[in-house]
C-alpha cells in the first residue's frame with residue numbers, strides 16, 4: 001500500500017484502503033493503544049460495517065491489523081467500546097490473563113441491540129459471545145454503547161442512546177452480560193417559538209461517552225457527557241456537544257449552570273469522538289479522545305480515491321473553571337511533539353518581511369504545525385494557508401465580532417457537496433489582548449486550537465497537490481513559529 005497519494009494524511013490515521021467512520025473500542029492494554037473503527041472492508045462507501053483495527057505504542061505511529069470483528073450475516077457491527085476485564089468478571093479470560101471485551105451494537109434494519117465479543121490474545125483475534133444480544137429493547141435505534149469500570153461503585157457502567165428520542169440511557173453490570181437500567185438523561189429540544197437561547201442542537205444522538213476529567217489548577221474532577229448529534233451542529237450538519245455534571249455510578253445529572261450544551265468543535269469535521277478506557281495513571285493527565293474528521297452531510301462524497309475518512313489527532317481533554325461554569329480544554333497529545341522538526345521562528349517583524357523570510361528559508365511543506373500570536377485590538381488578521389494560484393484556506397480573527405474563523409470556500413475541490421464550501425466561525429475572546437493559535441496542517445485537514453485549547457476548529461480541505469503557500473495578513477501578528485511534522489508512515 002502506498003501512503004503517497006492525493007489527500008492522504010501523513011500524521012492522521014487512515015486505513016490502507018476503503019471506508020472508515022467512527023473510532024470504536026479505544027482502549028489501552030499491555031503497552032498498546034487500540035483503535036478500532038467503523039469500517040467497510042469491501043469499499044469506499046459506508047456498508048458491510050465491521051470493526052477495523054490498528055494499534056500503537058505511542059498514540060502517534062499506528063499499525064493496521066486485520067479486521068477485528070466482521071459483519072455477520074444480516075447483522076452489521078456498529079459502534080461500541082472495549083474494556084479490559086481485569087477481574088475476569090465475564091469469565092471470558094483464560095490462563096489467568098484478563099480478556100479484552102468489546103461491547104458493540106448489532107445492527108439490523110428493524111433492530112439495534114448490544115452484543116459482546118472477547119479476545120484473549122491482545123485483540124488479535126475475537127470470539128463472538130453467542131449470537132444473541134446481551135441487551136435488547138426491541139428498538140430500531142438503540143446504539144453505540146460506551147462501557148467503563150466505575151471504581152467507587154465496583155461495577156461496569158454502560159451509556160447508550162435512543163437516537164431519535166435524544167435520550168442517553170445508563171445501565172450497570174457486574175459481569176458485562178446482565179445489565180440493569182440505572183438512569184437516563186435528556187434535554188429540552190429547542191423550539192422556534194420558545195424565544196430562548198437554544199438549549200441543545202436538535203439532531204439525533206449518537207456515540208455518547210461519559211468521562212471524568214480533571215479541573216485544571218485544582219484537585220477537583222467533574223463528569224462530562226460527550227454527545228454526537230446528527231444534524232444542526234455549530235458549523236452545520238453533524239457535530240458534537242457536551243454537558244458537565246455529576247455521576248454517582250448510576251446516572252448523570254448536569255450542573256444547573258450547564259443549561260446550554262456547548263459545542264466540542266466549531267469546524268465542520270469532528271464527529272463520534274470518544275475517550276480511551278484503561279489509560280495508565282499518570283499524574284493529572286486528562287482523558288484522551290479521537291474523533292472522525294468528517295461530516296455526514298458529505299462523508300461519502302469526499303474526493304479521496306482508495307480510502308475514505310480519517311481520524312483526528314488524539315486530544316487530551318481537561319476542564320477549566322470559568323465564571324460561567326466548567327469549560328472543556330482540548331490539546332493535541334504531547335506525544336505528537338516527537339514528530340516536530342526544527343522551528344522557523346519570527347518576532348517583531350513586519351508582515352511583508354515575514355512572508356519573504358518564509359520563501360527565503362525555503363520552507364515548503366504540506367504537513368506542519370504553525371503557532372501564532374495575534375494582537376486582537378487591530379483589524380482582522382490571520383494567515384492564508386495551502387495556497388496556490390487560485391486556492392487558499394484562510395484562518396483569521398475578526399476582533400470586532402470576536403470571531404475566529406476558517407474559510408475553505410476556495411480551498412481546492414469544494415463542489416462535490418453543496419455543504420462543503422464555507423466559512424466556519426467560533427466566538428473567541430482575547431486573553432491579555434492576544435489570540436494564540438496552534439494550527440496543524442496535514443495535506444487534507446486543518447485543525448486549529450485557539451487560546452491553549454479553549455476552542456477548536458477542525459476542517460478537511462482538498463487542495464491541488466503542492467498547495468504549500470503561506471501568507472500572513474493584517475497587522476495583528478506578533479510572533480509566529482512553524483515546524484514541519486514528520487510522516488508517521490514508513
Ligand code: FRU
Nearest residue numbers: 022038049078079206207272
Ligand atoms: C455515527 C454512527 C453510529 C453508528 C455508526 C454506524 O457516525 O451513525 O451511531 O453506530 O455510525 O456506522
